[in-house]
Amino acid sequence: MHPTPTAPGHHPTWRLHCYQSNVARPSATTITTAAHHVPGTSATVITAVTHPVPAPLLPQPIEVPAPRVIARKAIAGLALAAVFGAAAGARYGIASIVVHAAGAPLALAAVTTVVVPSLYVALAYAGWSLRVRTLVWLCARALWASGVWLVGVAPATIMLSVSVESDVSAAIITALGLTAAIAVMLRAIVGGLETSSYHSEYGVTASPGALTLRGTLFVSFYLVGGATALRIWWLAMPLLGGSQ
Amino acid sequence: MSAADTSMSAAQVVDEGHVRQLHLDGNIQRLLQHPAQLCEHPASEVQARRLAADCLLVVALGGALFGASVGWYRGPAQALAAAIKLPVVSLVSIAVCAPALVSLHTLAGQRRHGRHTLIIMLVATARASLLLAASAPLLWLGVELGVGYHGIKLWAAGLYGMAGLSAMTLLLRTFGRAPGSGWARVTMLVVFALVGGQSAWLLRPYIGSPDDQEVPLLVNREEGGAAGAVWGSLRELGEDAP
Numbered sequence: 001m002h003p004t005p006t007a008p009g010h011h012p013t014w015r016l017h018c019y020q021s022n023v024a025r026p027s028a029t030t031i032t033t034a035a036h037h038v039p040g041t042s043a044t045v046i047t048a049v050t051h052p053v054p055a056p057l058l059p060q061p062i063e064v065p066a067p068r069v070i071a072r073k074a075i076a077g078l079a080l081a082a083v084f085g086a087a088a089g090a091r092y093g094i095a096s097i098v099v100h101a102a103g104a105p106l107a108l109a110a111v112t113t114v115v116v117p118s119l120y121v122a123l124a125y126a127g128w129s130l131r132v133r134t135l136v137w138l139c140a141r142a143l144w145a146s147g148v149w150l151v152g153v154a155p156a157t158i159m160l161s162v163s164v165e166s167d168v169s170a171a172i173i174t175a176l177g178l179t180a181a182i183a184v185m186l187r188a189i190v191g192g193l194e195t196s197s198y199h200s201e202y203g204v205t206a207s208p209g210a211l212t213l214r215g216t217l218f219v220s221f222y223l224v225g226g227a228t229a230l231r232i233w234w235l236a237m238p239l240l241g242g243s244q
Numbered sequence: 245m246s247a248a249d250t251s252m253s254a255a256q257v258v259d260e261g262h263v264r265q266l267h268l269d270g271n272i273q274r275l276l277q278h279p280a281q282l283c284e285h286p287a288s289e290v291q292a293r294r295l296a297a298d299c300l301l302v303v304a305l306g307g308a309l310f311g312a313s314v315g316w317y318r319g320p321a322q323a324l325a326a327a328i329k330l331p332v333v334s335l336v337s338i339a340v341c342a343p344a345l346v347s348l349h350t351l352a353g354q355r356r357h358g359r360h361t362l363i364i365m366l367v368a369t370a371r372a373s374l375l376l377a378a379s380a381p382l383l384w385l386g387v388e389l390g391v392g393y394h395g396i397k398l399w400a401a402g403l404y405g406m407a408g409l410s411a412m413t414l415l416l417r418t419f420g421r422a423p424g425s426g427w428a429r430v431t432m433l434v435v436f437a438l439v440g441g442q443s444a445w446l447l448r449p450y451i452g453s454p455d456d457q458e459v460p461l462l463v464n465r466e467e468g469g470a471a472g473a474v475w476g477s478l479r480e481l482g483e484d485a486p
Contacts, residue, residue: 145351148347148350148351149347149348149351151343151347152343152344152345152346152347152348152350153343153344153347153435154343155339155340155343155344156340156341156344156435156438156439159336159340159439159442159443160438160439160442163442163445163446164442173438176434180431184351187424
């Protein structure tokens with residue numbers, strides 16, 4: 001954009017588009033203007049400069065694969081979590097292995113099917129939009145990440161669970177692994193939502209208020225999701241002592 | 245086969261042995277001075293195998309030397325038993341921690357082939373074993389000069405812990421600076437410390453209790469865990485102090 005000095009007394013007006021608030025195609029630039037008086041004349045130069053919007057503010061298009069791929073990823077994550085459960089339950093025998101293998105993925109599944117939809121509703125209510133398929137894919141990826149962590153520490157868990165002297169130590173070790181797993185899962189979901197959700201009113205440049213509200217919802221999600229998972233594990237895994 | 249062929253193949257064997265020796269020397273130098281270089285992806289399959297073999301040799305010898313110096317408190321038989329057990333502890337730690345390292349690397353965005361991760365673990369453990377081997381003469385000297393049971397126990401535990409720390413710092417460096425690597429580092433530290441400590445605890449005794457007439461190969465009684473044993477020795481030392 002090349003501004004030209006205006007004739008004295010004539011001040012052109014500019015129609016400016018700061019940003020397009022079209023949610024479907026948010027603009028990638030903003031335009032700012034500045035008026036400068038030319039010394040020695042009565043002319044005013046209006047300068048318009050385009051600024052690219054910083055990348056983090058743009059919604060990152062996440063490529064959502066086919067439903068079959070999403071399902072495979074989610075099931076793989078739950079299966080890997082079951083391996084951890086089996087490793088933790090090895091302390092008390094075969095029946096315990098089966099019970100804990102069923103209990104470990106239960107909480108992860110419950111959080112993704114019950115707590116995440118609540119977050120989706122809350123975000124939508126606060127003006128943040130997200131495609132449902134994208135959310136489902138984020139959940140599947142989060143389950144898989146959590147499963148990867150759990151299967152990685154499964155050998156350490158079985159070794160420690162079987163060999164430590166006290167039941168309390170075995171429970172603490174298992175609880176640590178599960179707590180880390182739910183933290184991984186929640187962080188993966190929130191991380192995906194941060195980059196893929198967009199505000200329906202403010203477009204790409206969400207106001208500080210909207211961002212703060214979203215941040216508050218995320219913190220609540222961490223607390224509620226974490227508490228839900230821990231409670232379910234407490235009930236479903238006898239090793240942790242809740243169902244004895 | 246003619247005499248010329250036999251002498252040529254013998255010369256080739258000597259040459260290959262010499263080259264192998266140079267590789268081992270080079271790897272030991274790098275283990276001590278530039279271990280991070282050895283953690284990079286090996287250039288070839290042959291190089292990877294050589295490095296793994298060298299590291300296993302160092303783990304075996306370093307652990308044996310340290311174990312022997314610890315067990316020397318009870319005599320040659322216990323020295324031999326401890327010399328065999330300590331390298332096994334290192335190998336068990338590698339086997340149990342390697343899957344955790346693979347999954348943490350994956351979650352931290354540092355996806356590596358399983359074999360590469362195993363080599364990283366071998367390099368880290370070999371470096372720790374070199375430090376154990378270096379401190380073995382000091383421990384032996386302490387035994388010979390009459391340091392008491394609890395003193396030797398705590399000294400050995402401290403040296404083992406320091407060697408483990410050296411291995412740990414090398415492992416932590418492999419996580420890079422990607423987002424989430426800080427969390428992965430802390431987790432690896434906890435897993436490695438727990439597994440290393442428990443592996444050593446499971447294969448005890450290395451010195452044996454002062455009350456035992458004959459030291460068993462393995463012990464199955466409840467003694468409060470590794471932390472409990474260290475705490476007990478600290479209390480005993482405190483009570484014995486003037």
